């Protein structure tokens with residue numbers, strides 16, 4: 257909301273002044289205005305208006321000369337805005353009336369004809385869709401850039417052994433490359449969700465006018481073509497009141513942010529002294545003003561924190577829409593700030609992550625040492641016994657007993673002697689030690705989706721081939 261001034265502006269001068277006899281209350285004027293934030297849409301507003309005017313002229317609703325004057329005038333307005341030579345007016349409420357008024361000031365009579373067969377209701381919905389369509393493309397590219405950084409890291413660390421966790425307890429050895437490829441897959445779904453959502457963003461409301469359509473012989477398919485929309489919206493009431501596309505986008509963004517928040521949590525843990533698995537570059541960390549030794553993972557912490565506001569925007573938009581009768585209501589003006597904030601923060605988080613992941617250093621020895629603890633190859637021993645003819649449930653019991661001995665004595669399975677191991681099962685032979693090694697354990701999970709270095713490399717190759725296709 258704009259900070260209200262003391263001035264009461266005359267109603268005269270407002271594009272809708274005709275039926276009013278008293279001026280707008282100064283506070284109400286500022287309270288209802290959206291130009292402070294929706295001016296951000298000016299380019300899309302002008303793009304939509306040029307297409308609309310072109311269609312009106314083509315249909316003979318405006319003369320050719322008027323159509324051309326309007327388009328040239330709109331381009332001049334755009335140039336002025338871009339040159340910083342444009343005074344935005346609060347009394348003119350929003351970006352739409354600011355642009356239209358400036359047009360009329362610049363070209364006179366013809367400017368007043370631009371709004372023929374149109375309403376701000378179909379106009380604003382069109383502007384937001386044009387803007388969001390472009391932002392979705394930018395965000396999808398930013399995801400790809402982040403994924404490329406992950407592919408490089410996964411390739412570099414395809415053989416690096418680390419502990420895999422369940423319940424944050426050491427479970428089985430995995431490769432760091434495999435872990436990075438899990439993040440890659442999560443992002444791949446985010447990209448796909450956004451592409452799917454884009455299809456429903458890319459539908460044109462123009463022509464719905466206020467809510468019921470218009471009495472002029474408009475050609476909506478032509479306007480849609482000019483604006484690169486897949487098609488005009490089917491129903492005029494739905495066209496002006498639908499904000500599903502905004503909710504859907506924010507839902508996809510919320511899931512993406514939830515993923516980034518999980519990545520952040522892992523990086524924060526991994527870069528702690530207790531884990532010591534990775535080191536983040538100094539350029540992505542900050543120090544403490546009191547504790548000289550500190551190097552804090554602020555970037556992942558902030559990204560984890562930002563997920564909260566995006567979840568909030570999703571809830572905000574759902575709540576914004578839930579009680580609205582058809583068709584347009586002024587409530588809808590409240591859709592913009594959460595959308596803008598979502599886009600800005602998602603882009604920021606993706607950029608910082610893509611940049612940061614290029615500079616992550618893996619502390620391979622620390623990860624290997626951690627994987628060697630916690631009996632991470634116990635399942636491998638059970639599988640070994642199964643290969644020697646023992647039923648898996650019995651094998652599980654046998655290995656459980658061996659682990660209990662190791663826990664009592666503070667030794668890992670590979671540190672038990674062959675005699676000790678054979679005490680649990682006669683089927684155990686000296687070849688058992690190969691399955692108890694970390695490298696043997698990861699290499700053995702050699703099937704599609706498994707953690708074996710060869711499979712990680714194959715997954716990277718498939719991902720690269722997919723993105724090149």
Ligand code: ARG
Nearest residue numbers: 290350376377380586588589
């Ligand atoms: N600023 C308004 C919005 O963001 C534009 C549409 C206004 N329409 C109206 N009938 N008052 O939704």
